Amino acid sequence: MAESADMEQLLMSFKKFAIHGDTKATGKELNGKNWAKLCKDCKIIDGKNVTATDVDIVFSKVKQKTSRVVTYEEFQRALEDLAPKRFKGQSKEEALESIYKLVEGREPTNVGVTKMAKAKAVDRLTDASRYTGSHKERFDDSGKGKGREGREEIVEKTGYVGAYKNAGTYNDKMKTEK
Numbered sequence: 001m002a003e004s005a006d007m008e009q010l011l012m013s014f015k016k017f018a019i020h021g022d023t024k025a026t027g028k029e030l031n032g033k034n035w036a037k038l039c040k041d042c043k044i045i046d047g048k049n050v051t052a053t054d055v056d057i058v059f060s061k062v063k064q065k066t067s068r069v070v071t072y073e074e075f076q077r078a079l080e081d082l083a084p085k086r087f088k089g090q091s092k093e094e095a096l097e098s099i100y101k102l103v104e105g106r107e108p109t110n111v112g113v114t115k116m117a118k119a120k121a122v123d124r125l126t127d128a129s130r131y132t133g134s135h136k137e138r139f140d141d142s143g144k145g146k147g148r149e150g151r152e153e154i155v156e157k158t159g160y161v162g163a164y165k166n167a168g169t170y171n172d173k174m175k176t177e178k
Helices: 004-019 032-041 052-062 072-086 092-103 120-126 133-138 170-177
Strands: none
Touching: 004 032, 004 072, 004 092, 032 052, 032 072, 052 072, 072 092
16 A cells, blocks of 8 residues: 555545535545546546546446445545556556556646637727727727717717817907907
8 A cells, every 4th residue: 555645645636636626515525527537637547448438437336326426435446446457567556556656646737728819800809099980989098998978979068069160269259359
């Protein structure tokens, strides 16, 4: 069997995979999806000796009939079942030690997880400085939205039409004529 420090590392890996992707998980039970992820991330699944189907079969074999999760003890039994199959040339104890070494201290990876696309087209479409027409009026020079002022036409009650160039000059004109 492995040393106690190694068993602690194994328990930590079990807990990390048990809570992966589930905000309500306590870390004491591992579901089938996370078991398959553990086997894939820790390279227990090699595609030749151990496949994803083998992993699912072992999970079904070690869990209780009505349960959908495995405890830490059942997890260790599952690794014991997979060890001789993964490491065929080794004795049962050596194979178990080797499979523990694969899992110890590992964490779930996020490689291949979808990330936000950063494309030139998206930058071009969201650059407020390049907007034209009525859309241009909705943003100030820094690109920050103006809010209601930019969406609605505010009526000026001056008596002049909106585009009149000499607005506000009537009183000055009348004073000069008198």
